[in-house]
Amino acid sequence: MNAQPLAYFNHAGASLMPTSVFNATVSHLQREMRLGGYEAAEQQHEALQAVYSAAAQLLGCDLNEIALTDSHSRGWRDVMNCLHFQAGDRILVGRSEWGGNYAALTHIAQRDGASLETMPCASSGEVCLKQLAAMLDKRVRLISLTWLPANGGLIQPAQQIGTLARAANIPFFLDAAQAVGQMPVDVRALNCDVLTTPGRKWLRGPRGTGLLYVRHGFLSQLRPTAVDHFSAPLTRGNYLLRDDAKRFETSEANVAARLGLGQAIHEALSVGLDDIQNIVRKKAHVIRTHLKDMPHVQNQDLGTQHSGLIAFTVDHHSAHEVRAYLRQHHIEIALNGVAFTPLDMQARGLTEIARISPHITTTDEEIARLLEVISHLRHIAP
Known part of the structure; x- marks a missing residue:
């Protein structure tokens, strides 16, 4: 039987x-097999640029605020590593924070002497906005939130937390790994400075892909710990950081997977x-x-x-x-x-x-x- x-x-x-995502990915691998990686990428230049346009439409942001990554973790970590704290600084996280984020923040707080504190939550699990507002002072240097946690159906009040963060001029990092592709996302309404997501989850894209949003007004505060000639091109004899979110990309990428991600985003937008x-x-x-x-x-x-x-x-x-x-x-x-x-x-x-x-x-x-x-x-x- x-x-x-x-x-x-x-x-x-x-x-x-979806079959269309598989086909977009495999077709480019076949193109690379016939033409070589660089020549194949040149042929797909417009299609690759369209991935950024589709991602910006998906998240409700400008084209220059999008970077393509190989995972949520890579994008989140690369931006987080640009931040530096001092003794007495406070970092706030939700009780439902993703373990990978929490491990990284623990390491950073211990390195810099900052305190890592959990935002109070109601019995229903959501962050208590009233108590959070009372916590905010000049020593709070970051709010990090996992919007939809990995261990259940909770939806955190990300937009309201973003409003509090923006009013207090506190950077707000939003892990949207379980949100993007499952529900509408508008980074302007969310008031987040950084948003990250992988492509493999609700977007139904290939594994090894991801999206990074960095608010343009926040970008100038971020200097990546490592750069190459793509993220910091040689300009008038000096290596200058790009003025867009692509300063968090490198010259090498899995083009086939990126084209698959673009097709996955197109599918989601079409539905x-x-x-x-x-x-x-x-x-x-x-x-x-x-x-x-x-x-x-x-x-x-x-x-x-x-x-x-x-x-x-x-x-x-x-x-x-x-x-x-x-x-x-x-x-x-x-x-x-x-x-x-x-x-x-x-x-x-x-x-x-x-x-x-x-x-x-x-x-x-x-x-x-x-x-x-x-x-x-x-x-x-x-």
Whole structure:
């Protein structure tokens, strides 16, 4: 008997690429095979420039505020490493901060003698705006926020936090890894100085791609720790930093992956981010509703509004066991441990959660299969 087709529910980790994205990527690799990397890139010059235009449209910014990266982490880290703090300076993070960001900020704070503090949150998990406003003083030098955390459906009030940060003239870094491609994003409304995202998640682009937004008015404060002749071209006998966000790029890049990313952005814009958000929310709502009716399942989502990430645990079964059981039935989900969102997981006494994330391509039949198999876990001995 043939195995059932894979039902994929880990789009928050790495989405399945559309055929058009795959074709755009592979076609360029074939072009490189025929012509060589440089000649192939020259032929695709206009298509590569269009990637920046599409990214600017996606994020609601100007063309010169976009850089292409090989990951969220690379863009976030390269800009963060431009900042320098002093003893007594304060860095604020959300309780749901991504573990990679938190590790980097811990290192920076220890290096410079700054204090790393967690913004107070309500019982629902969102940052408490009133308490945050009371925390802001001249010693706060940075606010870093993960907009949609990796361990559940919480949506942080990024726009309101950005408004507070801008009024206080405090740099605001926004990790939008789980937002871009899942929901509309407008960096002007968000009042963020820096925004980062990978291409592999909700955008359904190739792995090894990412977007970096740097507000043009903030760029002059940022001097990358390393440059080359692309990021700091030779001008009148001197190497001068570019006056756009491409000062965070280098002369070498995976052109095929970038063209794939451009196609993925085009796909998202063609569908419409409002429509994508509505479809994902409806599918996630169906899953959450049915999981809540299962007595052996505990929903672990925080927030008053929910994204397409669904966190849960199952009585007498670890998240590893839940994922393994689902894999036996050709269903793929994710699991998150403490390392992914350490502050929030530790605060709630969680060691790991299972995570479901549908996309617009997820079918009703796949959702029914997922729920049926999870319901069977009630009868499976630990």
